[in-house]
Amino acid sequence: MAVPKRKKSRSNTHSRRSQWKAQVPNLVKTVENGKVTYSLPHHAKVVEDSAGTPLFLEYKGRKVADV
Amino acid sequence: MPKPTKGPRLGGGPAHERLMLANLAAALFTHKRITTTETKAKRMRPLAERLITFAKRGDLHARRRVLGVISDKGVVYELFDVIAPQVADRQGGYTRITKIGNRKGDNAPMAVIELVLEPVTPKRKAPAATKSPAAKEAEKAAKAAAEAEAVEQTTADETAVEAESNDAPQSEAAESEPAESEAVEAEATEEAAEAVEATDTDDESIDAGEDDAK
Numbered sequence: 001m002a003v004p005k006r007k008k009s010r011s012n013t014h015s016r017r018s019q020w021k022a023q024v025p026n027l028v029k030t031v032e033n034g035k036v037t038y039s040l041p042h043h044a045k046v047v048e049d050s051a052g053t054p055l056f057l058e059y060k061g062r063k064v065a066d067v
Numbered sequence: 068m069p070k071p072t073k074g075p076r077l078g079g080g081p082a083h084e085r086l087m088l089a090n091l092a093a094a095l096f097t098h099k100r101i102t103t104t105e106t107k108a109k110r111m112r113p114l115a116e117r118l119i120t121f122a123k124r125g126d127l128h129a130r131r132r133v134l135g136v137i138s139d140k141g142v143v144y145e146l147f148d149v150i151a152p153q154v155a156d157r158q159g160g161y162t163r164i165t166k167i168g169n170r171k172g173d174n175a176p177m178a179v180i181e182l183v184l185e186p187v188t189p190k191r192k193a194p195a196a197t198k199s200p201a202a203k204e205a206e207k208a209a210k211a212a213a214e215a216e217a218v219e220q221t222t223a224d225e226t227a228v229e230a231e232s233n234d235a236p237q238s239e240a241a242e243s244e245p246a247e248s249e250a251v252e253a254e255a256t257e258e259a260a261e262a263v264e265a266t267d268t269d270d271e272s273i274d275a276g277e278d279d280a281k
Contacts, residue, residue, distance in 0.1 A: 040168070042166060043166045043167065043168060044165050044166065044167045044168070044179075057167050059165045064165045064167060064179050065102060065165075065167055065179050
């Protein structure tokens, strides 16, 4: 079986791990009924009633799918 | 003509991809709206629209070609006799893909692909198109004028600053006298000034000449 010849240094390990980063999502800021909401661009949005329960997905004024 | 897809096939191979896309198209024609992954929806769209084009042609040859893809005669009947008349006025764009976020299990981006069965609403672009170019031209002209003014102002400011950096009497002359006499004054001071300062005044006179040209 092939085995590593040398111990992987801490520096190499940390260099590799430092490249694993989270991406910041590009959000669109909209104001609905005086409330600021953030949403993904070109994606359907969840429509909620006044109590906050999700009703359905909507995109450009058109009901797209159920939640 | 659909653009050939880049990258690997869906599924295990070319035959698997063909079958999956054909089955997806059949499901779309039976249900009018299906939820699938974004990739599959995008790959299936050209095939589905091509099949609808065949359905709009409506003859036996077209029907046999569609039956080569979708083997279910019930679905093909639905496509030719129910869907095709509804999209008769539409010149392409028979499907609509809407992204609905990621799937819970494997975080795959999902989309809803549906047939666009609403009657075609003609776009009232003609008046807007005639208006918009004129408005654009007007805006362009205004912008160009503003830019030109800004450039002239900056050049004038630069020449003034350079003149001030030179000898004091010369700068006073540059500020007080009009631009035409400025060059003459600069040359006169150049003769009187020393050799080191002569280069500076020379540059200044060139700048003044540019200002005259404008």
